[in-house]
Structures are given as C-alpha cells and as structure tokens.
Amino acid sequence: MNVCVAKIYYQLPAGMQNIFLSSYGLYLQKIRHGQQYRDFCRQVNGHLALSKGELAGVQWQGFCKLLADSRKYVPYYRKALKDISAPEVKCLDDLRKLPLLEKEVLRTSPETLVDERYEKKKLLVVHTTGTTGTPLKIYCTPDVRKKNYAFYRRFLQQAGINYSGRRATFGGRIIVPHNQKQPPFWRYSYFQKNILFSSYHLTEKNIPSYITALRKIRPEYIDTYPSSLFTLAKYAVQQGISLKGISRAIITSAETLFPEQRKIIEDVFDAQIFDQYGAAEMCVFVGQCGHGSYHVHSDYAIIEFLREDGSRAVPGEEAEVVCTGLINPVMPLIRYRIGDRAVLSDRECECGSPFPVVEKIIGRADDVILTPDGRRIGRLSPVLKGFPVKEAQYRQKVIDEIDVLLVKDQGFSVDTEKNIIMELKKRLGGKIKINIKYVEVIERSKGGKLKSIISEL
Template sequence: MNSKIEKLYLNCPEIIQNVLISISGLREKRLRYNGIYPQFYRSISENFKMDRQQQEQYQIDQLRRLIYTVAPKVPYYRELFSQIKLPSPDKFQLSDLEKIPILNKQVLRCQPETFLSSDANKKRLITIHTTGTTGTPLKVFCNAEVRQKNYAFFSRFLDSVGIDPAGSRATIGGRLLVKGWQSKPPFWRYSFFQKSLLLSSYHLSDSNIGSYIEILRKKKPSYIDAYPSSVYSIADYASRNRISLEGITDAIVTSAETLLGYQKELIEETFRAPVYDQYGSVEMCVFVAQCRSGQYHLHSDYSYVELLNEKGHKAAPGEEAEVICTGFINDVMPLIRYRIGDRVLTPSWEQKPCECGSGFPLIKKILGREDDVIRTPDGRKVGRLSGVLKGYPVREAQFIQFKADEIEILIVKDSQYNSYTEKSIIDEMLKRTGPSVKVIIKHVDSIERGKGGKMRHVICNIKPE
C-alpha cells in the first residue's frame, strides 16, 4: 500500500475500512486463485507420492528447462553462462549445478533488473518487496501466473494437514490495519470475500489481548495464520490468566519467523489445536512445511535445495547447514543457486518414509537466519539460543550483540522470575559462549517488533571477518 492510499485508508471510518479491505481482498482472491491456479494445483496434488528417484528426475527436468531455456533470456545469466562451461542439456545432471557460482543476496539487491527475463511482459509485471528486517529490502519481480503457482503450493500444504484452503481464517501479521497509537479495540478488520479476520500484530499487549481472544472466540476461524511470536503472545496471556482457548480454531499455521519449541508447545497446549509451521520466502525459491506427523518436509517439486556446511560441502546427517536454493516457479525472475541466508538442521538419521506418506525429504529443524547467531571473540558462531531460556519463567526475550565480548539479553519477565532465574540464564549463556563474554540482562515491558511486525530473537551487529 503506497503512503497516500495508506493515509487515506487510516483516516476512514471503520465500516469504510472494512469495505476497502474487502474490495482489495476480492481482487487478491481473483489474482491468486483464478487463471492457471486450478489446473496447476491438480498437476502438483499427487507429487507427494513421488519416490526419491522420481523426485530426482523431476528436478533434473526442471533444472534443464531453467538453465537452458529460461536463464539465457536473463541478462545476468546470459553473461555468466558465457564465462562457464556447462554440458549439453541431454547430459546435464544434478552435480553439474555446482559449476554455477552461488548467487549472494547483495548482488540481487543491487541489480534486480538484470535478473528480469526478456520474455516478461512489463505491463503485467508484479513487484514484491521483502520486509528488510536485516537491511535494505529486496525487489522481486513476478506475474499473476507465478503467484498462482505459489498459492497452489500453499493450498496443497494446507490440504495435506486437513485444513480447507477455502475455509475461514484469522491472520495475525504485520499489515497496518489501524493507527499505531490506537489504544482501544477493535484492532482488526474483516475481509468479507476472503472470509478472513485480519488482526494487527502491532497492538498485542496485556491490556489488549483480551479483546483479541473475544473476537477470535466470536468468529471461530477454521484456522489461524500468524507469526509465531504473535500467536504465542495470545497463548502466553491465556495461560497466565487461566483462560481457555479450546474450540476457537481447528489448527494454527505459523510462518515468517522461526518457530521455537517452547512457543509451539504452549500454543498447542492453550488452543488445544495442532500447530503446523511453514517456511518460505518472498523470492519464491524454497518451500518447507510440517506434515501431520510434525515433520518438516522439503517440497522438492517447488525448488532444488542444496544444504551446505560451513566448508561449502553437502551437510552430513545432524549437521547445521545453510540453504542454497534454485526455484522452479518464477520464470520472470529465475534465481539459480541463491544464498537465501537461512540455516536448517539436517536429520541425524538415515531418511525413511515419513508416517504421513510423503516421500519428500525431511529437515529436522528450521534454525533461522544465517545472521541469527552470536559471534564469540574466538570466531565461533553460537546459534540455537532458545535453549538458554528453556524451562525458565521468561515470556519473551531478545539477544543483542554490538561487541564480540558482550551480549545483551532483553527479557520480559514472568511473575515467577527471580534472582536465581537471572543467574541461571547467565550461566546457560556462558556455557555456550565461554567466560570471555560479558552477559548483561535488561528487563523490559515488551520486545519491539521490526518491519512488518516481525520479531527477531537474535540481533548480531558484529560483521564476520
């Protein structure tokens, strides 16, 4: 929403805002679910059943199409491919992909137009911007057909866990729905044609959450789609105040932030509903989602993903890995071997068919952004910091680092928090960093959200050497 339209919208009465949001929602619905969406959804609906060999052949076919048919129409790749030797299309194998250099985000950020295909109809171009939580936002180009493919994958995920993609939903996200200084409800608006209750993530506080619970109980959405930190705030409030959330919804879908173990546990406990986490990107080059068995599956018909360790080699079982991805659905702006900046943990066991019946590869855990780590004076990267707080009466926390030998932890205390809690948290942190790091704890009333209403659990301002 541009600034003029946003200003006009925010100054309208509530009933007009609901009308405007409903009209916008109708346009979005048509853009997302018409066109090639029905046919494409049907074409991918059975891919869950592909075995490993079928998946590999599917990916080889997609990569051949991308590299030899789509990429040559893109200025960046046309120049790059003139400098490297690739085999003929009929001889191309997955191992040949390594001959193409990894694409860093900074290159894409500085020259996005060079990744735009000459086949793209500029009159039908759609430009999407990332939220830019860690820097300058990225510009991503696509068209309606690409968006329809993307939503077909999301609908397939919903359907696979028993959620009706066309059902009613409540969305708690970073959309600016009401003025930031508004102190009384409603902090939500309703998109009639999408059957969607839109709730502001910016106004979640102990003084307001009760009203969120009331409207959710009244609407009873089929599922809730939310940032983990947002729906966790509601669950935490309900738990502390002994408020039952059972029956409000059938399921909860989280995305856009890293879902931490303690968050999922409390959300499921208070809502008495399953949580299914989904990981994707605005660049549309990776799609990972939990199944009914709670396992993360890498949807291998969406993209080809390489999981590489710090040395740039294929990560071993149980090893942390960075995500390098090649998307299959956006021919308008194809990204090949793109370093997306996120980390995952590979399974520590030999992969076997999942209980859910899907043959898609497994990922043990989504660890979050590559820069969601603390850097120690001796050069180590320390991640997975949620374990520092596990079992302690802390409602929210954020780890901040400005100096290599000093870490600041912002903590929103629970009522049982005491001096022993604080000492224990410091001890847990030092177990990971070593005694050369000073740990400072600051108590705050709330953790500030970043752009798009997202919360970052770790902010490291130390640049890698």
C-alpha cells in the same frame, strides 16, 4: 499498500476500512485464483502420488528448462554461466559447478535477473526484506503467484485444513492505526474469509477483546507469526483461560517457532501447529506434516545444504541453505544464498510423503523487542520495505529505548530517516525512544547470520 493509500486508509472509520480491505482482497483473489490456478492445483497435487524417483525427474526437468532459458534470456546468467557448457551439468551433483548467487545482486541490480522476454512494466513486483532485513524486489507474473498459492493450498490440504474455511491472521501489516485505544483491533476481508488481527495491539488490556472475537469467529485455522499468538497464549495461561475449541489448526511462519512457544500455544488452544518456512523470493518451501516433520517440497525448489567450503553437508550437520527456485521463470534464482541455515535429515517420515525431511531450520532465530506497555514485537523487517537501506539491526538494552543500526543505500535522505522512525512508532508505540545509528557494516553472529533483533533484556 503504498504510502498514499495507507494514509487514506488510516483516516477511515473501522467499517470503511473493512470495505477497503474486502475490495483489496477481491483484487488479490482475482490475481490468485481462476482456471489456471485450478490447473496448477491439480498439477502440484498430482505430484504427491509420485515415487521419489519420479519426483526427482519432475524436479530435474524443471531445472533444465530454467537453466537453458536463463543462459539464453537472462542477462546476469548469460555472463555468469558463459564458461560452463550445458553438457557439463548432467545431474544434481553438477550444480556445484555453477556459481552461487549472492543477495547483493538481487539488491543492487535485480533487473539483470529478469528474463528479457517479459516486459518489465507489465510484471508484478513483490517487495520483501527477506529474513535478514535487506529490502529486495522480486519480479513475477500473476501466473507465478497462482502457482505459489497452489503449493500453499497443497500444504494446507496435507495438514487436513479446509483451505476455503474462515481464517484468522496475525501478521506484520498494520491494519489498525497505532493510536487506536478501543477494540476492534481486527478488520475483515470479506471475500477472502479472512479476519486480520493486529499484531501490534496485543497488550494485557486489549487481549481479552481478541479472545472474545476469536471465540465468536471460530476460524478454521489461525495463520500467525509465532510471537503474536504466543503473547496471546501466554496471557491465557497466566489468567487460567482455556482457548480450546476456537480453532482446529494453527499455521506459523516468518519467524523461528521456539519449542516453548509451540508447547504453550498447542496446549492452550488444544490444536496442532503446522510450521512453515518459505520466502518471498519464491525459492524455498518447507512445511510440517501431521507427524510433525518438516518436509522440503522438492517440486517447488532445489535446496542444497552446504558446508563452508561448498561441499555437501551430511544429515545431522548444520549447513547453509542454498536455493534454486523452480516456480518463477521471470526472475530465476539459481543457487541463491538466502542467508538461513538448517540441518538435513535422512529420516523417513511415517506420513508417507515423498518429500525429504529437514531436522530444523536455524535461520530465523531472532529475539523480540519489548515495549514499555508490555508487548513483544517479533518481526520488524517489514518496516524497511521499499526504503533505501542495505541492512538493519535493532538492539535493545533497556525497556524504553532501542538502537536501530542502519547501513544506508543510495538515495537515503533526511526524509527516509523520518519515515523509518514513523513506521517504527506505528509498531512500537510512542513511549519508546528510537536512536538511529549509521554504520558501515553490521557485525554477523556465529554462523555468519545477520540477526535482525538483538535483545539484552
């Protein structure tokens, strides 16, 4: 939603907001579904029956096409790969001969990564802040989005979820105005069978209404940020309320799911969590199977696990995740340093999946911001989408105050600051003091990771 549309949306009564969201949902369905989507689904589901060797072949073929087209049609790679001849790259091991792609290139000149055969005006642009809080633009086509959803659907199917069933979502979008004091704190997207719950109204006073609504809706699955559903689950435990029978499965994504969160949520809902790790850059897809293993979907992307010196890490070793996405030929990302870390495993999963297993993803370990009215806000990076900001970090020492460290980018103005504060207040409420501090760089934590939230509470 752009700023103008959002302004109108927040003025509407709840019923009209439902109609608005449903219409928008219908538009999204159109982008995401259709005959091509069904073809993609058949294609990616077919990969599940392949042997590991056959799957490696599919991956390699996809990569060779991407590399050849990138050399020819993508300005950035024409330059970056000019000293490496095609025959030099014969197998996965040869990938290390290719340069790494820094996030800075995506941030400063994303257009140089776009295949010239596509007309930029006609492309879809996905805005993201990634896991490190840096605002980025990703170019793609409706076909690429369809392919992306085909992979997501396969993940749901593998988890035994009826993907066309009712879904409850707790995400980062502000779908209920921040000053609303009475339920409903959720809105309906009718055609998508999706009930969007606000992650920003989860106070002790409001949670009972959420529980009543969830009991009534009984979604096939709940798609949530871990921190949002954890807040609700913890309340239920404290009050001795059981949430059993509400939903059969829970999908978590976008933040690190901590063991304590998993245990409490799974216990109180009596439902299994399937955690998923992906990126709006469409260059990595990792999802949990029914046996609890995290599988790297290797037909979606090539993932390398690298040591600091660029050599390959061995299973069990913590390493940097470097991704080569295979599904977006419009903006190829080859050996992209996404900024997350993980531990590879050599374990075979009992589920029989041909996809390799990762022990854990370490990248998204973030703290939360606590608000004076007792809410835990997990992910603040959506706040900065589209703003001229290089990097950001939120620091909290006391309950009623946060420091926001910003590294400005070109085009940052007094209005930018005002708008950022306004966006933050929508999520954190009016009772917290927001101090914006401008810095040249933001200090990295151990492992070189930029933590988006640091809490000393």
